[in-house]
Amino acid sequence: MRKPFIHIVFISFFSAIVFLSACSQQENKFTSPAGYNLNDPEKFIMPAVLHEISGIAFFNGNSDTLYAEQDEEGKIFYLRPGDKKATHTKFGKNGDYEDIAICNNYIIMLRSDGTLYTFSFSEVGNPEAGNVKEFQNLIPKGEYEGLYADNATNHLFVLCKNCNRVDASKSGVGYVLQLAADGTVTAASDFRFNVKDIEKLAGDKKIIFHPSALALNPAINEWYILSSVNKLLIIADKNWNIKQVYHLDPSKYIQPEGIAFDKDANLYISNEGGETQSGNVLKIKYDANKK
Secondary structure, three states, rough: OOOOOOHHHHHHHHHHHHHHHHHHHHHHOOOOOOOOOOOOOOOEEOOHOOOOEEEEEEOEEEEEEEEEOOOOOOOEEEEOOOOOOEOOOOOOOOOEEEEEEEOOOEEEEOOOOHHHHEHHHHHHHEEEEEOOOEEEOOOOOOOEEEEEOOOOOEEEEEEEEEEOOOOOEEEEEEEEEEEEHHHHHHHHEEEEHHHHHHHHHOOOOOOOOOOEEEEEEOOOOOEEEEEOOOOOEEEEOOOOOEEEEOOOOOOOOOOEEEEEEOOOOOOEEEOOOOOOOOOOOEEOOOOOOOO
């Protein structure tokens, strides 16, 4: 028997309400820092060669060209966001490279064991970079994934993902290095932050914290720390005091390994690809009026 028209309308209306309610609950579950909407990023699909994209960087904050590396080949890749192909310059042997930074006309590459490589930005565009410097044993043995460079001070900040001497349930640790005018890197100091503060703000009972990237937000001068394993975005002040913690939607931030800001404080997060999805970079626009 055919259902009365009013019954069909009611069912359709009820289904729409349930769907909108579910979407609203999903949106409310994943909150965002002031100025950003992490739930509505613009997505740039990366070429196949950057399926396993790790770190990302901009030259002087200019977002017209994205610089990146992946964790297999000793190459720096560069492209305009949205391009279907990427160009590269080779700088070293194949290896597990985890992050990239650009500081005062130098490219700095971080290998997962803490080894750093530097070469002149002017070498980008050549088939192979010349005068590449390699620096080992500047920081303790461990697994490293996060690198940030400060153009104002020439300081390099290296974040440890997993260090034997550090209890990842209690504290995170990183190291500050100095970049010289000739591309030489020397050790300077270290820093720590409290994982218990992250637990409290995240609402989790216990966290084994393994950070994957960090960057300084130019609009508010605060640290944005990313953890792919924990699916968290952490905000800390310049003294590494934890201020805010945000859970990331795993349907969008599948494997967030890299983070960067452009000169307009727009936020970019790179995701390694998986079996069903390509590597990508998500752009979250900055709006100073957004609360």
